Amino acid sequence: MAQVFKPSSNTYSKLVIFGALLAVGGVGLVGYLINTSPFNTGAYMAHAQPVPFSHKHHNGELGIDCRYCHTSVEESAFAGIPPTQTCMNCHSQIWTEAPMLEPVRASLRTGQSLEWTRVHDLPDFVYFNHSIHIAKGIGCASCHGDVTRMNLTWSVAPLTMGWCLDCHRDPAANVRPREMVFDTTWVAQDQRALGEKLVSEYHVQPRQDCSTCHR
Amino acid sequence: MNLSSCRRPGTQPQADSASRAGLGARAVLVAAAAVVCMTSACRQDMHNQAKYRPMRETPFFADHRSARPLVAGTIARGKLGEDKLLTTGRDGDKFSSIFPFPITADLVARGRERFNIYCSPCHGRTGEGRGMVVQRGYKQPPSFHDARLRDLGPGYFFNVITNGFGVMPGYAVQVPATDRWAITSYIRALQLSRNASVDDLTSEEKSRLTKESSGG
Structure with missing residues (x-):
């Protein structure tokens, strides 16, 4: 009786076995890449807003500090979205006729909120706290990018857990002097050396326990 | 006060990427979405839980605010304002000529930081009243270096920061009382920086000044 398998079958069987492993790994890799890519995370996508508010203009060109509007960022978990009155601190006097700002004026007249679209939307089981990050020298730009270049606001971070942990495992890559936290264009000369010095000086001890962020 | 609210992304119709692409691209998108869903949890359920985080919208109230406006007459804990000098800057019916607490170098440094955040857009970093917002058309405020303003007590400045003056709005909502005093300091x-005389310095400070200015 003739042999069922020819000698070349050895080669084919190896191809099939290793090819299948590669294919499974490849699908996983592609899935991972898509999952963490801006396609899935929504990073780098400007969202439509009721008023096309420009951080580039207010923060970059006029030099208004982040905290002028985001007043609670140093004391609370939530940075704070300003009430309409904060817009009106200036816009009751300048650009008072601008059609672009009509929703702001309407909000002040009627008492109805401006309904902004959230740009950084963490899952509800994550409890991020702005104040501790500010206190330990994490600059706004480390997560939000350089908003002084953004006409409409977009996010630059994937906001995945792996991304959070990258920094919690190696804070020296991002910790900056406290007085530079709100300067979104600041870049260290030698981040590694400075970061390691500041991590010890500021007693930066980021936790990696599940319950640090999830509860 | 009129609070803002934030809606979640995706709750408002946005430019549909599939409508821009052709049928082939749409198939690729569907396949990609399927891969994403198979290799990760779909971003649903636990991601968007039935609870309110700060300023989240709600369909329950007609104005869509889950953060409800304060009932008239509400006083937050610690905001009773028993210390009239601290919270109003007034001493009886006139503006106070003293601060409610001792002024330290740390407090003045805090005041500089807060001044640069909240005041410098109009008053400028040196207090001359030529800040960026004024350069863009806002009414120019008087310079802090005018003799009239130099002669006023700290309570006056505290009151203006708190309640506003002329076109300037009050900043009590954005800046807590102790910070308003720090800004005043x-x-x-x-x-003082424009009107100090060398004679005001102690002999020790004078010698330091001479040394540092010649050492340049």
Whole structure:
């Protein structure tokens, strides 16, 4: 009786076995890449807003500090979205006729909120706290990018857990002097050396326990 | 006060990427979405839980605010304002000529930081009233270095920061009372910086000044 398998079958069987492993790994890799890519995370996508508010203009060109509007960022978990009155601190006097700002004026007249679209939307089981990050020298730009270049606001971070942990495992890559936290264009000369010095000086001890962020 | 609210992304119709692409691209998108869903949890359920985080919208109330406006007459804990000098800057019916607590270098430094955040857009970093917002058309405020303003007590400045003056809005909502006093102390320091005399210095400070200015 003739042999069922020819000698070349050895080669084919190896191809099939290793090819299948590669294919499974490849699908996983592609899935991972898509999952963490801006396609899935929504990073780098400007969202439509009721008023096309420009951080580039207010923060970059006029030099208004982040905290002028985001007043609670140093004391609370939530940075704070300003009430309409904060817009009106200036816009009751300048650009008072601008059609672009009509929703702001309407909000002040009627008492109805401006309904902004959230740009950084963490899952509800994550409890991020702005104040501790500010206190330990994490600059706004480390997560939000350089908003002084953004006409409409977009996010630059994937906001995945792996991304959070990258920094919690190696804070020296991002910790900056406290007085530079709100300067979104600041870049260290030698981040590694400075970061390691500041991590010890500021007693930066980021936790990696599940319950640090999830509860 | 009129609070803002934030809607979640995706709750408002946005440019549909599939409508821009052709049928083939749409198939690729569907396949990609399927891969994403198979290799990760779909972003649903636990991601968007039935609870309110700060300023989240709600369909329950007609104005869509889950953060409800305060009932008239509400006083937050610690905001009773028993210390009239601290919270109003008034001493009886006139503006106070003293601060409610001792001024330290740390407090003035805090005042400088807060001044640069909240005041410098109009008053400028030196207090002359030529900040960026004024350069863009806002009414120019008087310079802190005018003789009239130099002669006023700290309570006056505290009151203006708190309640506003002319076109300037009050900043009580954005800046807590102790910070408003810190800013007042820094305004005092700015005023002094233009009108200090060498004779005001102690002999030790004078020798330091001479040394540092010649050592340049």
